[in-house]
Amino acid sequence: MGLKAFIAKRIVYSVFLLLAIIVIDFVIFILMPGDPTMFLVPLDPSGGTATPEVIQRREQILREVWGFGEPFQVKLFKYMRNLLTWQFGVSFLYKTDVSKELGWRIPYTVFLIGGSTLISIVVGVVWGVYVVYKRGSFFDSASVVTSLITGSLPTFWLAMVLLLFFSLYLGWFPNAGAFPREWAGGRWPKAFDFTVNGSANGMSIFLHIDPQETFRLISGYALHAFLPMLTLFIFSVGGWVIYTRAVMLDVITEDYIITARAKGLKEETVLFKHGLKNAALPLITSAALAFGFILSGAMITEAVYTYPGLGQFTFQAIFYKDYSILMAVFYIVSICVIVANIVADLLYGVLDPRIRYG
Amino acid sequence: MRSMGLRKSVLFNLRRFFSFIKILFSNRKAAFGLIIILFFLFMALFPFLFTENTPLGKDPETGGPVGVKFCVPAWFRHLPTWLGGNPHLTENFRAFTDPGFPTIGENGEYRFETDANDLVKPYPDPNFGYPLTVPIKGLNEKNGSLAIKFVRPAGQSRGEVKAYVYRQFYYPYSGYPADFEGNVELFVNGSVHGKYLDVPVRLRFFVGVVEGERYYLWPPVYNNDTKYLGAVDALYGFNFTKGDVFVDRPKSGREMSRYWIISRASPMGASYIKDNQLVRISMGLRGVDSVITKIFSKNPGNYEYGVEITFLDSDFEDKNVWTTVYVDDLCLDLYGNSYGIMGTDHQGYDLFAQLVYGARISLYLGFAVSVMTVLIGLVVGLVAGFLGGIPDQILMRINDLMLCLPTLPLLIVLAAVIGHTIENLMIIMIFLGWNGFARVVRSMTLSLKERPFVEAARAVGAGTGHIIWRHIVPNVMSVVYVNLATSVPGAVTSEAALSWLGFYDPTRMSWGRILNNLSFQGGAAQAVVNPLWPILPGLCIALLASSFILLGYALDEILNPKLRIRR
Numbered sequence: 001m002g003l004k005a006f007i008a009k010r011i012v013y014s015v016f017l018l019l020a021i022i023v024i025d026f027v028i029f030i031l032m033p034g035d036p037t038m039f040l041v042p043l044d045p046s047g048g049t050a051t052p053e054v055i056q057r058r059e060q061i062l063r064e065v066w067g068f069g070e071p072f073q074v075k076l077f078k079y080m081r082n083l084l085t086w087q088f089g090v091s092f093l094y095k096t097d098v099s100k101e102l103g104w105r106i107p108y109t110v111f112l113i114g115g116s117t118l119i120s121i122v123v124g125v126v127w128g129v130y131v132v133y134k135r136g137s138f139f140d141s142a143s144v145v146t147s148l149i150t151g152s153l154p155t156f157w158l159a160m161v162l163l164l165f166f167s168l169y170l171g172w173f174p175n176a177g178a179f180p181r182e183w184a185g186g187r188w189p190k191a192f193d194f195t196v197n198g199s200a201n202g203m204s205i206f207l208h209i210d211p212q213e214t215f216r217l218i219s220g221y222a223l224h225a226f227l228p229m230l231t232l233f234i235f236s237v238g239g240w241v242i243y244t245r246a247v248m249l250d251v252i253t254e255d256y257i258i259t260a261r262a263k264g265l266k267e268e269t270v271l272f273k274h275g276l277k278n279a280a281l282p283l284i285t286s287a288a289l290a291f292g293f294i295l296s297g298a299m300i301t302e303a304v305y306t307y308p309g310l311g312q313f314t315f316q317a318i319f320y321k322d323y324s325i326l327m328a329v330f331y332i333v334s335i336c337v338i339v340a341n342i343v344a345d346l347l348y349g350v351l352d353p354r355i356r357y358g
Numbered sequence: 359m360r361s362m363g364l365r366k367s368v369l370f371n372l373r374r375f376f377s378f379i380k381i382l383f384s385n386r387k388a389a390f391g392l393i394i395i396l397f398f399l400f401m402a403l404f405p406f407l408f409t410e411n412t413p414l415g416k417d418p419e420t421g422g423p424v425g426v427k428f429c430v431p432a433w434f435r436h437l438p439t440w441l442g443g444n445p446h447l448t449e450n451f452r453a454f455t456d457p458g459f460p461t462i463g464e465n466g467e468y469r470f471e472t473d474a475n476d477l478v479k480p481y482p483d484p485n486f487g488y489p490l491t492v493p494i495k496g497l498n499e500k501n502g503s504l505a506i507k508f509v510r511p512a513g514q515s516r517g518e519v520k521a522y523v524y525r526q527f528y529y530p531y532s533g534y535p536a537d538f539e540g541n542v543e544l545f546v547n548g549s550v551h552g553k554y555l556d557v558p559v560r561l562r563f564f565v566g567v568v569e570g571e572r573y574y575l576w577p578p579v580y581n582n583d584t585k586y587l588g589a590v591d592a593l594y595g596f597n598f599t600k601g602d603v604f605v606d607r608p609k610s611g612r613e614m615s616r617y618w619i620i621s622r623a624s625p626m627g628a629s630y631i632k633d634n635q636l637v638r639i640s641m642g643l644r645g646v647d648s649v650i651t652k653i654f655s656k657n658p659g660n661y662e663y664g665v666e667i668t669f670l671d672s673d674f675e676d677k678n679v680w681t682t683v684y685v686d687d688l689c690l691d692l693y694g695n696s697y698g699i700m701g702t703d704h705q706g707y708d709l710f711a712q713l714v715y716g717a718r719i720s721l722y723l724g725f726a727v728s729v730m731t732v733l734i735g736l737v738v739g740l741v742a743g744f745l746g747g748i749p750d751q752i753l754m755r756i757n758d759l760m761l762c763l764p765t766l767p768l769l770i771v772l773a774a775v776i777g778h779t780i781e782n783l784m785i786i787m788i789f790l791g792w793n794g795f796a797r798v799v800r801s802m803t804l805s806l807k808e809r810p811f812v813e814a815a816r817a818v819g820a821g822t823g824h825i826i827w828r829h830i831v832p833n834v835m836s837v838v839y840v841n842l843a844t845s846v847p848g849a850v851t852s853e854a855a856l857s858w859l860g861f862y863d864p865t866r867m868s869w870g871r872i873l874n875n876l877s878f879q880g881g882a883a884q885a886v887v888n889p890l891w892p893i894l895p896g897l898c899i900a901l902l903a904s905s906f907i908l909l910g911y912a913l914d915e916i917l918n919p920k921l922r923i924r925r
Contacts, residue, residue, distance in 0.1 A: 020755075021762055028771055145387065148911055152847040152903035154854045157873065157896030164885050164892060299766055300855055315859075318770050326771065334762040341761075 003349055010345060014338045019080070021334045026079050029323050079327075088328035093320045098328045101313065106295070108178050109309030112225055112302070113294045116232035121287050123233075124240020129271050131241060132248040144245070147238030159231045159304035166227060173227050176306040180220050228305045232298055236290075243286065247279040254278070281352055285344040292340020295333050381916055388916070391843075391909030398902055402718040411698075411711035413867035423706030425450055426536040428880065429697035430888045442889075446533030448694035453527040453663065468504070468664075468688070472521040477514075478669075479507050480523070486545075486684060503545075503686035508557070508669045508679070515675040523685050524664025526568055529692070532657050534650055536695040540565065542665055545684040554680035560668040561683070565653050565690065568660040573653045663690045701888045704879035709872065713894055716869040720850045720902055723780060727787045727849035732841050734792040736834065739799025740826055744807055753800060757793045765790060769852060770861060778861040780853075780868075787849050795841050799834055806830050836917035843910030847903035854899045869895040 082089065088098035131143045167175040174180070190213055195206040251257065252275050260274045261267075295310050302311030310329060317325035382388045401408060411424055430447065437443025472478040484502040506521050529535075546559050566572035654661070667683050700709035742753040772786045806812065807830065815825050856862070857870025858877065872895040876885060885892045 017755075017758055017762065020759055024759065024763070028768075028775065141386075144911070145908065148387075148907045149900070149904040152851065152900070152907045154851040154858075154870075154896060154899045154903070156855050156858050157892075157899060160873070160877070160885075160892060161896065164882065168882050168886065299764075300859075303859075314764075314767050318767060318774065319860075321774075326767070329767070330764065333764045337762045 006349070007342075007346070010342055014342060017338060018334060022080055022083055022331065023076070025327055025330045025334075026076055029327060030075075083327065083331050088331075089324040091317075091322055091325050093316065093322040093325065098324050101325070102310070102328060102332070105308060105310050105313050108307065109295060109298070109302070109311060111221075112178075112228055112307060112309055113232060113298050114291065115225070116229040117236065117290055117294060119229070120233045120237040121240055121290070124237045125244045125276075125283060127237070128241045128244025129248060129276055131245050132252065132275070133267060133271055135249070143241060147241040149238075150234050151236075151238035151242075153235060155231065155235050156300045156304055158234060159228070159301050162227050162231055163304060174224050178221065178224050178308050180224075183220065224307075228298070228301050228307050231301050231305075244279070244283060247282055248275055251275050251279040281348065284351065285347055288344040288347055289337075289340050292337045292343075293333075295329075295336050382912070385912045385916060387908040388912030391905040391907075391912065394901055394905035395909065398717045398721060398898075398905075401714055402721045405711075405714045405718070408714045409698075409708065409711045411708040413712040413715045414707055415711060423702070424708050425697040425702045425706050426693045426695065427702060427704050427706045428884055428887070429536075429695055429702040429706070431699055431701045431890055432694075432696040433699070434696060444533075446531075447696040448531035448533045448535050448692075449696055450694050451529060451531070451535065451692040453525065453529075453661075453690045453692060468523055468525050469662075470506075470521070470523055472519070474516060474519045477508060477510050477516070477519060478521045479509075480521075481505055481507065483684065503543075503684045505682050505684050506667055507682045508671075509554075510671060510679045512676050512678050515671055515679075517672055519669045519671055521667045521669075521683075522664055523667070523688065524564075524662045525688065525690075526660060526662045527690075528658070529654065529661050530658050531694065533695070534654050534657065535692040536650075537693040538565070538650065539691045539693075540663060541690070542688045543686040544665065545686075547682045547684065554678045555674050556681050557673070557679050558670045559681060559683060560670060562666040562668075563663075564666055565661065565663040567653075567656050568662050570656070572662075572666075574666070664688060700890045700894060703872070703875050703891075704884075709891060712867045712872050713869070713898060715867060716872065716895065716898065717902075719780060719863075719866055719868040720853065720899065723784055723787075723853050724846040724850045724902070724906070726784050727791065728842050728845040730784075730788045731791040731845050732795055732838055734788065735795030735841070736799055736831075736838060738792065739796040740803055740830060740834070742796065743800035743803025744822065744826055744830065750800070753793070753796055757797050760790065760793045766852070766855065770856065770859065773856060773861045778856065778863060780863040780866060783853055783856060783861075783863075784849075787852060791845065791848070795845070798837055798841070802834055802837060803830055806833050836913075839917060840910050840914045843906050843913055846906040850899060850903050850906075869899050 086099060088102070090096065091098050091101060094101055127143065131140050134140055163175060167173045190210065192207060192209040192214070195208065197204045197206070248271070252271070256278075257270060257274055260270045265274075298309070299311035299315050301307070302309045303315040306312060310332075313325060314329045316322070317329065382392060416423065430444075432447070432449050434443050435445060435447040439445070470480045481504075482502055483505040486503060486505070504523060506523065508519065508521075510516075510519075540563055542563055544561055546561075562574045564572040564574045665685055665688065667685075669681060671679060698708055698710050700713060703709055703712070738753055742750040769786055769790060772789075773783060776782050776786070807825075812825055812829055815829055820828075853868065854870035854873070857868045858874045860874055860878070862868060862871040862874060873892065876891050880891065
């Protein structure tokens with residue numbers, strides 16, 4: 001089977017997988033306790049409840065969109081239709097469109113977890129190679145033990161301790177949110193602005209960058225993201241060290257490494273050029289898989305730091321039994337993982353021509 | 359012959375086991391991991407060797423939580439101030455006895471004073487005491503009480519006659535106590551002889567500095583519910599006015615012994631219960647901050663507490679008068695603002711006990727989840743790998759599905775669905791955890807079943823079961839051991855995370871729940887005041903988890919000869 005046929009097969013299988021996941025999510029949320037319709041009768045500011053007509057109207061909408069009060073198969077059908085057409089409905093909790101909420105939250109999560117994943121992969125791989133370079137030494141065993149320990153730490157506790165120490169005790173970092181509170185409501189620092197001059201001769205665009213404001217903008221985000229990123233980094237870097245070490249140790253017993261050493265190459269050159277290049281394949285595919293878990297990865301960390309990403313969104317949705325959010329999140333996370341799996345499979349084929357598909 | 363063979367095999371297995379242990383301990387990671395695991399195991403099995411309290415255990419003497427809420431560790435008193443120590447911290451102090459009033463007087467345990475020595479006489483009454491049918495405060499009923507008898511012949515009236523029964527104690531701490539609780543039971547008995555009349559009596563409970571001001575603390579500070587007091591007054595002749603207790607019309611005769619006036623702190627607040635003909639008026643004498651700082655103004659110093667009994671002898675000057683007041687269970691508890699090794703939580707329970715007993719839950723859950731996931735994973739992996747075909751397909755598809763679902767949110771959602779007792783959490787973790795290991799076993803089985811020794815076994819006619827059991831399983835066992843160790847940390851940290859999020863077992867105090875209490879009841883302020891509260895439970899989780907990981911990693915090194923060669 002060629003590559004194209006393999007991709008086609010893989011995609012068809014993934015679609016079935018996605019449908020199965022939708023059914024599983026549906027069953028889970030059917031079983032979940034609590035009645036979402038109770039959010040449909042919110043107290044209005046004067047202390048009374050919504051008028052019966054309003055409630056009736058809302059219930060009618062719910063029945064039409066999600067099939068509440070209708071038989072199982074109708075519900076399931078409507079549910080599938082909604083997810084596949086990217087209509088996640090209205091959040092019971094936020095009273096806004098879930099896809100809109102997701103739209104502004106996903107960038108934060110991608111920034112936070114993508115950034116920390118990237119940093120920990122780079123640092124972990126380099127560290128792992130260096131550990132192999134120093135193999136058998138105290139540094140080797142110390143690195144392994146440290147990596148094992150940091151990888152098994154309870155994340156929420158690590159986040160809590162870092163928050164308490166750096167933010168509350170030392171006061172170096174802000175303790176909540178993704179940006180300074182005074183920026184809320186669109187009052188961002190004006191880092192740059194355009195001036196467009198149009199005339200008969202043509203058009204010129206001036207881009208004015210204010211370095212001070214730019215610095216404020218970047219540092220505002222960076223300071224808020226630092227502690228969550230540090231938490232995720234500490235938690236995940238160890239795994240990359242151990243994995244790189246294991247993969248590299250497999251590679252450096254190969255004959256071509258001995259040949260490279262025999263040529264009189266420096267050990268660093270041998271490790272990075274001959275060793276890491278050949279060991280990179282499993283590392284790259286697991287990196288692809290790791291990026292697939294970006295959206296599901298950091299519920300607890302985001303909850304501790306109240307970082308307004310997808311994780312905190314999920315966390316609140318679980319607490320307030322906001323089904324529409326949970327369904328959407330589970331769905332999106334599944335898609336991400338499935339896509340990441342396909343990408344990993346493809347990377348294998350592209351990077352290693354020896355692999356035959358079948 | 360048979361027994362001989364059995365003995366030999368037992369000896370052989372024992373020797374094998376011990377040499378394996380020896381190898382384990384020669385590996386530093388394994389030794390470190392094992393020692394920590396054994397320590398926690400010891401803590402889980404014998405928690406009472408570490409602490410006398412239980413996680414939600416009551417104080418045996420007071421029947422309430424062991425201290426006031428948010429105590430800091432007691433040893434913070436000895437820390438230098440720049441390290442966060444505070445020399446003015448106080449501990450629980452019990453000026454507390456269950457008196458039978460054996461000795462009264464100048465050198466006795468309880469002192470007695472009166473301004474009319476000829477009229478007022480104290481004597482211990484061994485037969486008449488407060489009938490403690492419902493044990494409160496852990497007081498054991500001791501027969502007898504102190505009787506204070508006021509007998510005044512006709513024509514010798516002196517107006518108000520005061521008598522004091524009190525106890526002195528030395529309070530050794532330099533700071534204020536955080537709270538206190540007083541307790542006394544009184545019975546006012548009228549005359550038993552027809553030729554005597556009764557006098558009204560005023561009763562007061564007091565605390566104060568010796569030779570200093572006495573603060574009268576009865577009725578309790580927060581007691582302003584006059585409705586039932588009126589009822590009591592109407593029914594039994596008690597009268598509560600101006601902060602004092604008056605007994606206007608003392609009842610006569612011992613048969614009225616159910617009309618004791620009882621003062622004690624009760625979680626129900628002030629109330630009276632008609633319970634088996636025993637009328638109990640429960641009244642708290644709990645202090646409030648301003649009262650405490652006023653009363654305990656000379657620390658460390660000598661204090662006294664007791665009752666003041668005033669016989670209001672202004673009527674019936676020409677008649678004989680006889681009234682007796684019985685005093686029982688006079689005691690005082692002072693609660694400090696520091697407690698034990700780790701302090702107390704938001705309800706006043708001992709944090710250290712919660713920490714020690716938390717090891718049980720983590721180990722129980724960790725072991726159960728790891729054993730069950732490995733067992734299920736082993737069976738499914740073996741079957742799928744060896745048989746192939748449909749079972750294999752099913753396993754792999756389930757595996758694909760499980761991989762796509764976000765684990766922790768799913769765990770929480772399922773916990774919300776089936777209820778979050780510790781056993782349910784285990785079931786969910788096993789349900790979500792077996793497939794990864796099954797996949798490992800499957801791939802190993804796939805490669806093992808193509809090996810020559812399986813072919814040879816099949817050639818001599820061995821069945822599938824025999825081949826799996828005698829040829830495949832022994833070769834998979836190294837992974838089984840490793841996974842037994844490495845699947846514990848995930849379960850332990852997941853349980854902690856769930857408990858921290860609030861999905862804890864309400865009947866058990868786990869490490870995660872301690873941290874939940876800190877985050878959602880204590881808040882950041884408590885974490886700064888008592889840093890042990892956030893640090894130690896998390897450290898225990900981390901230590902336990904990493905010791906299992908280290909053990910698993912070391913086992914992998916030991917059991918996997920390929921890994922050994924490279925080094």
